[in-house]
Amino acid sequence: MMMRSVVLMLVWWFLCGICLGKFLVEKNILKVTSPESLKGKNECAIGNFGIPRYGGTMAGTVVYPRDNSDACKAIKKVKEIMEKKPGGLPIFLLVDRGECNFTMKAWNSQNAGAAAILVVDYKTEPLITMDQPDEASENDDYIDKITIPSVLISKSLGEKMKKALSDEEIVSVVLDWTDALPNPDERVEYEFWMSSDTTCGPKCDSQMNFLKDFKGSAQILEKTGYTSFTPHYITLYCSGSKTSNPCATQCINKGRYCAPDTVDEYLGAEVVLENLRQACIFRVTNESGKPWLWWDYVTDFTRRCSMQEGKFSKACAGQVIDSLGMAKDKIEKCMGDPNVDEENPILQAEQGSQIGKGPRGDITMLPTLLINGVQYRGKLDRVAVLKAICAGFRETTEPSICLRADMETNxxxxxxxxxxxxxxxxxxxxxxxxxxxxxxxxxxxxxxxxxxxxxxxxxSKSSRCRINNGGCWHESRDGKSYSACPEDGSEGCKCPPGFKMNAENSCEDVDECEQKLACQCPECKCNDTWGGYECSCSQGLLYIKDQDTCISRKSVTKSNAGLVWLLVLGLAALVAGGYLLYKYRIRRYMDSEIRGIMAQYMPLDGHAEPLIHSSGDI
Incomplete structure (x- = not known):
């Protein structure tokens, strides 16, 4: 018992040291829209219970219950409070801090019908995070039932609101969480800080229920590549000497990594080892390309190896690992030897990750969820957390799971x-x-x-006829289709040839026969068709459409035969002419060549004999 007290003191020292360091209060915006004197934006701190509307907004009318201003007792129904108030906005209850815990105020406000609760700080100080009670009582089962969002506002803003309400002015506000979570890209990175100790009260119960309920959604998001999840585990450091270690049963690796003993009398060292095992399971499954298997292990281990049932052990963990077909040898190699006097690389990295980097802040509470580097505040509920993760996507890039009926209103x-x-x-x-x-x-x-x-x-003009024919008339009959949508993409509708526009902006057939637009020769017989006409000739005559006339079939035959003979004779004449031209050109070419050769050996006509010169030498 003494040993447990020492460890709890170490835990308190560790967490308070971080609280004085880089604990960050996560905030959203409260916009006052009326009265005019209070209009503007104000920061408020998000409560760590209920369901904040990450990625969204809520508008409401503020009511201050003066007869029960701290909301520590049941409040009369909001409908009764607002009987004489105009407007139909939801009610936000303004309540004073003090006298009872924050969750009780929220629970009473929710039961009164309030849509949100604004808690006014009782002193001028930086905003703090409202959390649920550390110690559980038998009456604290209501905490998980709180669904309304809660915020803490400054004393000065709260006093101004009270003054305006006492002057019978309507105070309307908008709670805005749209910028509470960043959405830098099309994938959400989130982390969950936890412990394998399941006997720490309401928060451990909340952690177990969340892991079980959120498993399916997490695996869907991970398998489809929409999210990147990483589990983390908090460990403490014991500063005892090698000869006198006050927390030897709570630590491994000679006091480097520790955890408190559990309520069910499991040693802290056993908790640290299971934390290490789960961290290694994630590392091994992640390296195999299946990080979502971590969820199968932790949910199965929690169910099969319960501390409350006395089954929390290395042997039980091994059975779960075997049942899931995981590489046990790789997991054990990753864990290393817990008895050596040296650092464990996995747990050392976990301790380093506890310290906040950049704007994140240190991890001080268990369990803690981080989404895109921001600590989530609110109830660890499947739908609430999934909504927060969905708020981490850029608008219109969220996966379909974010648009289900239980997630939002269409x-x-x-x-x-x-x-x-x-x-x-x-x-x-x-x-x-x-x-x-x-x-x-x-x-x-x-x-x-x-x-x-x-x-x-x-x-777009180039393809508008592809969608419902551009809104123009179209119809099909007997295998024929016509449309009034211009194929050149021009505006409006235009009936095709053979049709005319009627009073209903539809196209109707034109009777070319009745209007004597075709088939007018004496021997012609006209028959109107849909979108056209057919013309025939009496007495066995043949209709020539281009000339709108009827001629004898025999004359057509004779004419066609004469035309064929004419073409044959013309072709023969052309071949003969070509041959004679070819012979003529060959003859001229040969004559030219012969004359050139003869000119080299004898004078041509009209030239004198060549002169013979003598030198006179003997």
């Missing part, structure tokens, strides 16, 4: 979200996202619609 279902729509063709510019709707002209069947998304969306 704003496109209410008056189409105020966006453009074509009801006749079931086309809309309203697209639902986790944070709300966006009005963007859609792409339908590969055709991009263009416009502002609110009042107009039109298919």
């Amino acid at each position: 704003e496109c279902l209410d008056k189409n979200g105020g966006c453009w729509e074509d009801k006749a063709n079931n086309i809309t510019a309203c697209r639902d996202t986790f944070r709300g709707r966006v009005c963007e002209c859609p792409v339908v069947q590969g055709v991009q619609f263009l416009g502002d998304g609110y009042t107009e969306c039109k298919p």
